[in-house]
Amino acid sequence: MISELLYIISKYGPLLLEGLKTTFIITLISYFIGFVGGISIAITRTFLHKALKVFAHIYVELFRGTPMLVQLFFVYYALPEMGIRFDPILSSIIAIGLNSAAYQSEYIRSALSSIPYAEIEAAYSIGLTRFGAMLYIALPQAVRIAIPTLTNEAIYLFKYSSIAYFVTAPELMYMGKLVATQTFLYVEVYTVLAIIYVIFSIVLSGIARYIEKKLQIPGYIV
Amino acid sequence: MRDKLLIVEDLWKFIDGKPILRGVAFEINEGETKVILGPSGAGKSTLLRCINLLVMPDKGKIIFDGEDILGKRDIHSVRSKIGFVFQHFNLFSHMTALENVMFGLIKVKKMSKNEAEKKAKGALAAVGITEELWDKYPAQLSGGQQQRVAIARALAMEPKLILFDEPTSALDPELIWEVLNVMERLAKARMTMIVVTHEIGFAMRVADEVMFLDNGVILEKGAPEQVILNPRNERVKRFMDRMKYVYSIGKGNVY
Ligand SMILES: Nc1ncnc2c1ncn2[C@@H]1O[C@H](COP(=O)(O)OP(=O)(O)O)[C@@H](O)[C@H]1O
Ligand SMILES: [Mg+2]
Numbered sequence: 001m002i003s004e005l006l007y008i009i010s011k012y013g014p015l016l017l018e019g020l021k022t023t024f025i026i027t028l029i030s031y032f033i034g035f036v037g038g039i040s041i042a043i044t045r046t047f048l049h050k051a052l053k054v055f056a057h058i059y060v061e062l063f064r065g066t067p068m069l070v071q072l073f074f075v076y077y078a079l080p081e082m083g084i085r086f087d088p089i090l091s092s093i094i095a096i097g098l099n100s101a102a103y104q105s106e107y108i109r110s111a112l113s114s115i116p117y118a119e120i121e122a123a124y125s126i127g128l129t130r131f132g133a134m135l136y137i138a139l140p141q142a143v144r145i146a147i148p149t150l151t152n153e154a155i156y157l158f159k160y161s162s163i164a165y166f167v168t169a170p171e172l173m174y175m176g177k178l179v180a181t182q183t184f185l186y187v188e189v190y191t192v193l194a195i196i197y198v199i200f201s202i203v204l205s206g207i208a209r210y211i212e213k214k215l216q217i218p219g220y221i222v
Numbered sequence: 223m224r225d226k227l228l229i230v231e232d233l234w235k236f237i238d239g240k241p242i243l244r245g246v247a248f249e250i251n252e253g254e255t256k257v258i259l260g261p262s263g264a265g266k267s268t269l270l271r272c273i274n275l276l277v278m279p280d281k282g283k284i285i286f287d288g289e290d291i292l293g294k295r296d297i298h299s300v301r302s303k304i305g306f307v308f309q310h311f312n313l314f315s316h317m318t319a320l321e322n323v324m325f326g327l328i329k330v331k332k333m334s335k336n337e338a339e340k341k342a343k344g345a346l347a348a349v350g351i352t353e354e355l356w357d358k359y360p361a362q363l364s365g366g367q368q369q370r371v372a373i374a375r376a377l378a379m380e381p382k383l384i385l386f387d388e389p390t391s392a393l394d395p396e397l398i399w400e401v402l403n404v405m406e407r408l409a410k411a412r413m414t415m416i417v418v419t420h421e422i423g424f425a426m427r428v429a430d431e432v433m434f435l436d437n438g439v440i441l442e443k444g445a446p447e448q449v450i451l452n453p454r455n456e457r458v459k460r461f462m463d464r465m466k467y468v469y470s471i472g473k474g475n476v477y
Contacts, residue, residue: 119313125306127303136325141316144316218358218362219362
């Protein structure tokens with residue numbers, strides 16, 4: 001077993017690394033889309049006008065209520081029928097990013113609702129607008145509170161970006177499958193993949209804990 | 223006429239159909255300190271919040287600095303001219319003491335960072351918050367220090383009027399002094415202030431006029447000696463007797 005593992009790593013390492021790179025690209029960009037989108041949706045649902053609120057709510061329910069794979073297939077197979085065509089990697093980024101926005105918006109929204117209204121009111125009392133109070137007082141604190149769940153989301157995306165395999169995006173899972181069918185070493189190849197996923201998940205949580213510490217407000221116990 | 227900084231006329235506020243303020247009316251001149259006394263639930267906080275439009279009154283008039291502010295569209299600029307000091311300080315917990323004070327100067331008054339910093343440091347110094355505390359976060363400060371930072375935050379905006387809503391009610395007795403002391407100095411410097419408090423000693427020393435609010439109505443107003451020591455109204459008298467007992471002033475009857 002060990003010798004087979006080493007064989008895979010030495011012979012197919014570069015290929016798997018190529019896949020890992022794509023996995024990271026999909027994860028990072030879709031996470032970023034999810035973060036920016038999530039914040040926008042959370043703000044809309046917490047602070048903005050009725051009509052927009054309803055729209056944002058529908059978005060969240062839609063993307064949380066359907067499997068991510070269905071969303072990915074919709075982007076990759078259904079949109080081209082309407083003349084909108086993306087390559088496999090971009091399709092994955094879009095589908096995973098839009099899906100993550102729905103989830104991240106919920107994490108940020110619940111954090112926003114836990115910010116003491118007293119501080120928002122204090123901001124009003126010195127002349128800030130609703131938007132200003134939200135942007136400078138509520139949001140920075142909400143993001144801090146949401147960091148643990150936002151981190152989980154990043155690790156989750158790192159693993160579930162593997163669904164990009166289904167639309168032939170050459171990410172880690174896809175490359176692994178290639179190697180496995182070539183070598184017939186299914187157990188060994190998927191063991192290597194599992195190890196890679198675990199290692200980087202642990203690295204990601206380490207980075208997250210570091211950020212969490214960095215952003216901690218002295219004397220403030222959440 | 224110009225030195226009437228604030229005129230409140232026939233102010234009404236209903237919450238859930240219940241009248242909370244019932245035709246409150248008073249005036250305050252520039253440089254005056256007015257103290258509002260009254261039992262809890264009387265509507266004191268609601269009255270203060272109406273004045274800086276954190277709560278919108280249902281009826282009546284508020285003329286501030288010569289302008290009818292209830293008709294104004296830009297409530298934010300009105301609020302930036304009226305300071306508010308809260309019972310629980312309400313400092314921004316993710317900002318240091320200095321940042322708390324600079325924040326409004328930069329975001330509302332659009333000052334440069336340097337200018338704001340200089341001004342904020344001046345305001346902090348004025349309330350006795352010394353340099354080693356500037357970079358502390360609210361959670362690292364005592365209640366008295368937090369409240370003084372909050373006062374500095376209001377002061378730095380150069381408001382024409384500061385509203386204090388029970389600024390010492392959340393403080394340990396020893397810390398009450400340091401906050402009252404700052405407020406007394408402000409009053410001596412002719413800052414216009416409306417103070418809701420239970421500190422009748424402070425009212426005796428500092429107030430130009432005391433108003434007693436109960437059930438959304440001003441039952442009595444006048445010089446502190448009169449309202450606190452010799453109230454005419456029975457309800458006010460009963461309240462003051464109890465206050466005098468708590469604060470050990472004279473020999474009040476205890477009911
Ligand atoms: N947002 C609110 N919702 C419901 N009731 C309120 C609200 N604000 C104030 N009240 C009611 O109005 C009355 C006066 O409150 P308040 O102005 O806080 O009194 P005070 O400051 O004199 O203790 C109380 O009975 C209180 O319950
Ligand atoms: Mg109150």
